[in-house]
Amino acid sequence: MVGIRTHNWTLDPADRIAELERENAKLQRINKVLMDRVERSMDFQGGAFSLFQTAIVLEQKIRERTLELERALHKLEDSNRDLARAKELADTMRTRLFEAIESVNEGFALFDSADRLVLCNRKYLSYWPSVAGRIQAGIRFNDLVAMVAAAGAVSEPPPDVWLRERMEHRHDLKGVFLNRLSDGRWIQVNERRTRDGGIVGVYTDITVIKHEEERRRESEQAEKSALMMLNDQLQQAKSQADQANLSKTRFIAAASHDLLQPLNAARLFVSALADLEQPDANVELVENIDVALASVEDLLSALLDISKLDAGAVTPELTDFPLRGILAPLATEYAAVAAERGIDLKVVGSGAVVRSDMRLLRRIVQNFLSNALRYVQGGRVVVGCRRAGDGIRIEVWDNGPGIPRDKITEIFQEFRRLDTPVTKGRDRGMGLGLAIVDRVARMLDHPITVRSEPGRGSVFAVTVPRGTERRAVRPASIAARPMTNRLAGTSVLVLDNEPAVVAGMEALLRGWACDVVSATNGDEALALLSGMPQPPDLLIADYHLDDGALGVNEVARLRAACGRILPAVIVTANRTPELADEAKAAGCLVLNKPVKPAQLRAVMSGLVG
Numbered sequence: 001m002v003g004i005r006t007h008n009w010t011l012d013p014a015d016r017i018a019e020l021e022r023e024n025a026k027l028q029r030i031n032k033v034l035m036d037r038v039e040r041s042m043d044f045q046g047g048a049f050s051l052f053q054t055a056i057v058l059e060q061k062i063r064e065r066t067l068e069l070e071r072a073l074h075k076l077e078d079s080n081r082d083l084a085r086a087k088e089l090a091d092t093m094r095t096r097l098f099e100a101i102e103s104v105n106e107g108f109a110l111f112d113s114a115d116r117l118v119l120c121n122r123k124y125l126s127y128w129p130s131v132a133g134r135i136q137a138g139i140r141f142n143d144l145v146a147m148v149a150a151a152g153a154v155s156e157p158p159p160d161v162w163l164r165e166r167m168e169h170r171h172d173l174k175g176v177f178l179n180r181l182s183d184g185r186w187i188q189v190n191e192r193r194t195r196d197g198g199i200v201g202v203y204t205d206i207t208v209i210k211h212e213e214e215r216r217r218e219s220e221q222a223e224k225s226a227l228m229m230l231n232d233q234l235q236q237a238k239s240q241a242d243q244a245n246l247s248k249t250r251f252i253a254a255a256s257h258d259l260l261q262p263l264n265a266a267r268l269f270v271s272a273l274a275d276l277e278q279p280d281a282n283v284e285l286v287e288n289i290d291v292a293l294a295s296v297e298d299l300l301s302a303l304l305d306i307s308k309l310d311a312g313a314v315t316p317e318l319t320d321f322p323l324r325g326i327l328a329p330l331a332t333e334y335a336a337v338a339a340e341r342g343i344d345l346k347v348v349g350s351g352a353v354v355r356s357d358m359r360l361l362r363r364i365v366q367n368f369l370s371n372a373l374r375y376v377q378g379g380r381v382v383v384g385c386r387r388a389g390d391g392i393r394i395e396v397w398d399n400g401p402g403i404p405r406d407k408i409t410e411i412f413q414e415f416r417r418l419d420t421p422v423t424k425g426r427d428r429g430m431g432l433g434l435a436i437v438d439r440v441a442r443m444l445d446h447p448i449t450v451r452s453e454p455g456r457g458s459v460f461a462v463t464v465p466r467g468t469e470r471r472a473v474r475p476a477s478i479a480a481r482p483m484t485n486r487l488a489g490t491s492v493l494v495l496d497n498e499p500a501v502v503a504g505m506e507a508l509l510r511g512w513a514c515d516v517v518s519a520t521n522g523d524e525a526l527a528l529l530s531g532m533p534q535p536p537d538l539l540i541a542d543y544h545l546d547d548g549a550l551g552v553n554e555v556a557r558l559r560a561a562c563g564r565i566l567p568a569v570i571v572t573a574n575r576t577p578e579l580a581d582e583a584k585a586a587g588c589l590v591l592n593k594p595v596k597p598a599q600l601r602a603v604m605s606g607l608v609g
Contacts, residue, residue: 016075016076016079017076017079017080017083020072020073020075020076020079023072024069024072027065027068027069030065031061031062031065034058034061034062035058098119101119101121102121102122102123104121104123105123105204105205106123106202106203106204106205107120107121107123107124107125107126107127107187107201107202107203107204108120108121108123108124108200108201108202108203109121109124109200109201109203110194110198110199110200110201111141111198111199111200111201112196112197112198113196113197113198114140115140115141115142115199116137116138116139116140116141117135117136117137117138117139117140117141117144118137118198119137120135123203124203127153127179127181127185127187127203128148128151128153129153130151130152130153131147131148131151131153134147141170141199142167145163145166145167146163149162149163152182153181153182154179154180154181154182155180155181155182155184156180162179165177169189169191170191170199173191173192173193173199176188176189176190177189177191178206184207185205185207186205186206186207186209186210187203187204187205187206188203188204188206189201189202189203189204190202190204316356316357316360316443316444317357317359317577318355318356318357319355319356319357319358319467320353320354320355320467320468321353321354321356321358321467322350322351322352322353322354323350323351323352323353323354323385323392323394324349324350324351325358326358326361326362326365327347327348327349327350327365327383328347328349329362330347330362330365330366330369330383331345331347331383334369334370334373337373338373338381341373341376341377341378342377342378343373343376343378343379343380343381344379344380344381345373345380345381345383346380346381346382346383347382347383347384348382348383348384348385350384350385350392352385352392352466353466353467353468354391354392354464354465354466354467355464355465355466355467355468356444356446356464356465357444359577360440360443360444361444361446361462361464363436363437363440364437364440364441364446364448364462365383365394365396365462367434367436367437368396368437368460368462369381369383369396371396371434371460372396372397372398372400372458372460375398375400375401376398376399376400377400379398379399379400379457380397380398380399381396381397381398382396382397382398383395383396383397384397388463390465390466391463391464391465391466392463392464392466393449393461393462393463393464394461394462394463394464395459395460395461396459396460396461397457397458397459398457398458398459399456399457400457400458401454401455402452402453402454402455402456402457402458403450403452403454403458404454405452411434412434412435412437412438412448437462441462446462446463446464447462447463448460448461448462449461449462449463486605486608487509487512487513487514487601487604487605487608488512488513488514489513489514489515490512490514490515490537490538490604490608491514491515491517491532491534491536491537491538492509492514492515492516492517492536492537492538492539492540492604493517493518493519493525493528493529493536493538493539493540493558494506494509494516494517494518494519494540494541495518495519495520495521495522495525495539495540495541495542495545495551495554495555495558496518496520496540496541496542496545496571497520497521497542497544497545497546498542499520501542502518502520505518505540506518508597508600512601517532517536520545520546521545521546521547521549521554522545522549522553522554522557522558525554525558526557526558526561529558529561529562530561535562535564535566536566537566537567537608538566538567538568538569538604538607538608539555539558539566539567539568539569540568540569540571541554541555541568541569541570541571542570542571542572543570543571543572543574543579543583544572544574551570551571551572551588552570552582552583552586552588555568555570555586555588556586565587567607567608568586568587568588568589569588569589569590569591569600569603569604569607570583570588570589570590570591571590571591571592571593571595572590572591572592572593573592573593575592589603589607591603
């Protein structure tokens with residue numbers, strides 16, 4: 001068969017025939033010896049009887065040897081017959097083996113223990129068309145691959161590199177070996193050792209698989225490039241959005257500051273007007289103006305808080321503190337509001353220590369509480385704490401109108417309010433309180449839960465991790481004191497760059513019987529100070545003045561000029577903790593614009609009392 005290379009085969013029956021031939025020759029020698037003995041016996045005895053007797057013995061011996069020879073010949077014939085059948089069977093099996101090897105789709109090659117080629121099929125030869133005619137049985141493997149490399153039958157890697165790598169793999173026989181032929185085909189080689197130390201190799205054409213992998217790789221690369229391009233676009237869009245968001249935050253902060261300035265002046269004028277005797281018709285008008293200004297103040301404050309939270313400008317300061325530092329001030333602050341609306345407010349104290357940002361957590365509970373007081377009419381509101389696993393759950397209960405189940409998620413969105421009757425128009429709110437709660441809770445990672453049943457009330461709760469250390473409770477805000485004449489005759493120096501604010505502050509303070517002098521900058525305040533018979537009792541200064549001047553610095557200059565530490569209040573629309581820390585370090589109290597007259601009166605009374 002074309003393409004088949006074989007060796008001569010040695011079988012056991014041939015050895016058996018040789019043994020039988022040796023036995024035949026031995027019998028012939030024995031017969032010759034017997035014949036010689038008979039002839040010698042005849043020479044010595046010479047008698048006829050002896051000759052006859054000898055002939056009979058010789059005949060018997062010859063007959064026995066002849067029978068043995070015949071049996072040996074029969075055995076020889078059987079052996080020859082068995083040998084012929086075995087040879088025929090071997091030829092048949094060999095033919096079938098060759099046909100099977102030729103019928104497989106893979107290339108096949110068998111090497112003996114000396115790494116010489118025993119046989120291979122046409123498929124194997126087809127992989128090396130340039131040297132196929134030189135591949136014969138008995139060729140050594142190293143000579144074969146050297147011949148393939150020299151003929152340039154492999155395109156990658158370079159011939160010398162491929163030859164070295166091929167021989168290294170032949171030595172280890174670990175895994176598969178890939179060949180990229182010069183005609184573009186890819187051949188995968190799988191080799192195993194046989195029992196006698198030879199090597200059998202199967203050569204598989206994986207060109208289709210390689211092309212499919214290449215197409216998939218190109219597709220993946222294209223998708224990756226598209227994703228990278230899309231990611232770049234998204235990053236650019238995000239950067240633009242972040243920049244726009246930052247610009248929005250800056251704009252809102254600046255706009256809020258600019259709006260709070262005239263709003264602060266307006267509230268001061270309204271408060272001063274409310275202190276004067278007015279006709280009954282004007283009293284209601286002044287109250288309505290004050291309500292409208294308070295609503296604008298709340299809206300601006302909420303918008304500023306949301307913009308800071310969305311821009312990531314608020315950074316939590318996690319500390320361990322007792323909850324009474326939050327609950328007790330809230331109970332005091334909202335007691336008057338609850339009494340005014342006929343609501344039974346109960347705040348259950350707690351000595352539990354939690355870990356959170358005290359200021360932001362207070363904002364969450366405060367919004368829950370103010371929300372409950374806003375929607376409850378003559379009912380009851382309870383604030384308390386429960387243990388919840390490793391945390392503390394702060395709950396605000398009310399028996400108000402309740403919230404439909406499908407509206408619970410909606411109330412945490414901006415400007416969403418429930419259509420329920422309220423006591424006054426100012427109590428309706430802006431729909432931003434719970435939106436702020438949602439953002440703050442997510443930033444602190446404090447879960448918010450709401451349970452409500454229409455007609456029976458609601459429970460708003462926030463779960464806070466337990467703390468391990470106690471610290472001193474922050475002092476509660478100075479509560480508003482009843483209006484008295486304790487400020488009468490108090491000398492006050494007001495420093496603000498806004499003439500409207502100065503005018504409003506003068507009107508308010510003079511209504512409290514204070515002696516007021518005003519300045520729009522530090523130099524003007526120093527000039528006024530030098531003309532006063534004695535230093536003022538109190539300084540009230542805006543934080544941001546003209547030409548980049550800061551109120552805390554101007555207060556320091558005025559104190560230095562007086563030679564003593566004058567009580568000072570910094571009034572500002574900036575609500576950042578950094579400014580509060582700066583004012584505290586300068587020994588000044590801070591009030592946020594728009595200034596609430598009652599709060600200002602209480603602070604002034606505390607400073608000069």
